[in-house]
Amino acid sequence: MALKDKLSKSEKKSSSYISAKESRRITRFNRKTTKKLEKKRADAGKDPALYTTKMKDENNVVEFDNVCTYFFTDNGVVKAVDGVNFNVPRCSTVGVVGESGCGKSVTSLSLMQLLPRPTGQTVGGEIRFNKGDGTAYNIVNTPNSVMETIRGNKLSMIFQEPMTSLNPVFKIGEQVNEVIELHNKDMSPEDIKARTLEMLELVGIANKEGVYNMYPHELSGGMRQRICIAIALACSPTLIIADEPTTALDVTIQAQILDLLQNLKDKLQSSIMLITHDLGVVAGMADYVVVMYSGRIVEKGTADDIFHHPMHPYTIGLMASKPVVGKKVEELYNIPGSVPNPVNMPNYCYFKDRCEMHCDKCGGVYPPEIQVSDTHVVSCYRYCDQGKELGYPKSVNVEEL
Ligand SMILES: Nc1ncnc2c1ncn2[C@@H]1O[C@H](COP(=O)(O)OP(=O)(O)O)[C@@H](O)[C@H]1O
Numbered sequence: 001m002a003l004k005d006k007l008s009k010s011e012k013k014s015s016s017y018i019s020a021k022e023s024r025r026i027t028r029f030n031r032k033t034t035k036k037l038e039k040k041r042a043d044a045g046k047d048p049a050l051y052t053t054k055m056k057d058e059n060n061v062v063e064f065d066n067v068c069t070y071f072f073t074d075n076g077v078v079k080a081v082d083g084v085n086f087n088v089p090r091c092s093t094v095g096v097v098g099e100s101g102c103g104k105s106v107t108s109l110s111l112m113q114l115l116p117r118p119t120g121q122t123v124g125g126e127i128r129f130n131k132g133d134g135t136a137y138n139i140v141n142t143p144n145s146v147m148e149t150i151r152g153n154k155l156s157m158i159f160q161e162p163m164t165s166l167n168p169v170f171k172i173g174e175q176v177n178e179v180i181e182l183h184n185k186d187m188s189p190e191d192i193k194a195r196t197l198e199m200l201e202l203v204g205i206a207n208k209e210g211v212y213n214m215y216p217h218e219l220s221g222g223m224r225q226r227i228c229i230a231i232a233l234a235c236s237p238t239l240i241i242a243d244e245p246t247t248a249l250d251v252t253i254q255a256q257i258l259d260l261l262q263n264l265k266d267k268l269q270s271s272i273m274l275i276t277h278d279l280g281v282v283a284g285m286a287d288y289v290v291v292m293y294s295g296r297i298v299e300k301g302t303a304d305d306i307f308h309h310p311m312h313p314y315t316i317g318l319m320a321s322k323p324v325v326g327k328k329v330e331e332l333y334n335i336p337g338s339v340p341n342p343v344n345m346p347n348y349c350y351f352k353d354r355c356e357m358h359c360d361k362c363g364g365v366y367p368p369e370i371q372v373s374d375t376h377v378v379s380c381y382r383y384c385d386q387g388k389e390l391g392y393p394k395s396v397n398v399e400e401l
Pocket residue numbers: 071073078080098099100101102103104105106107116119120342
């Protein structure tokens with residue numbers, strides 16, 4: 001048999017193989033669906049009543065309510081975030097943890113409306129952001145013109161890589177000034193500079209006048225991240241999203257940056273959504289923890305619930321795989337197997353193929369959320385008789401969009 005025939009046979013066997021005909025069908029479907037979604041969004045954005053809503057609980061800053069964010073890719077629909085429910089209460093830190101690719105960043109980008117559209121779309125659910133006057137924005141429908149007044153002002157983000165977040169051709173002072181100027185149109189240039197210097201001092205820059213006139217490449221990684229924090233906090237946001245803020249920094253600087261974030265959060269009375277794959281970072285800072293796996297929340301609760309009483313086999317596995325100071329082990333535990341293919345998710349528990357605790361019930365549909373205490377919720381069949389069933393995560397049928 002010719003090599004070409006052999007290759008095409010083995011390619012066809014693999015689940016990721018797509019024929020030219022299928023590929024054309026996917027492209028047509030994506031074009032049609034994303035066009036429809038963009039139109040629906042544009043229409044909703046014209047009417048404030050369609051993007052104004054009410055918080056379920058006024059004490060929350062943000063409520064994610066069954067949020068589904070999908071990517072319409074050439075290989076099919078990737079359900080990056082699929083039925084995510086959690087709240088960020090006022091003046092608190094919520095840690096979002098999970099391994100790479102589980103949908104942490106996509107959750108935060110959905111909130112900031114920074115998804116690469118039209119490929120990435122929030123196709124279902126509501127993201128409510130508290131305005132503080134008894135009403136809330138439903139971010140999913142909010143038009144860009146309104147988002148521009150919220151983003152960087154009431155809602156700001158600190159990214160993983162401080163070098164790429166800062167513009168290399170502008171001085172530090174100009175970059176911090178820009179944010180303050182944009183959201184405070186009536187401030188004089190002198191007041192803006194004074195506010196920038198105040199922010200630089202607040203984030204622990206000793207030589208603030210000198211740093212004001214420096215370029216990003218003249219600063220160390222830790223200092224650059226402090227500048228990014230200054231930019232994020234310049235307008236006293238109600239929520240700071242920190243997406244892996246310390247992953248690119250070395251360990252001693254990590255601790256300083258986390259301390260700084262925690263202190264500033266208390267000073268400004270903001271909340272933090274702290275996204276990380278590092279359980280150690282969350283343990284020291286978070287009040288509440290949300291554990292994600294393959295685009296869904298598998299467990300959520302207070303830091304004490306998650307760290308001292310983990311229930312979901314994935315969370316238990318994560319805890320077992322973290323090194324403990326003073327405890328000698330030959331080899332650290334690792335969770336066997338790998339995450340399922342995001343284009344072709346199974347209809348049973350996503351963790352089942354890796355789960356060492358699975359039971360007879362696990363072959364059924366995806367498990368419901370079980371409330372095991374006032375604060376602790378877990379999605380696993382093992383706990384069905386130990387709490388109240390809250391319901392099943394709701395996926396969106398893309399064919400019906
Ligand atoms: N621009 C994109 N196009 C297609 N798929 C994407 C895109 N961005 C993210 N994804 C998908 O979303 C999933 C979640 O990504 P992400 O939220 O960035 O993961 P993480 O938890 O590491 O932050 C990834 O597995 C990837 O398949």
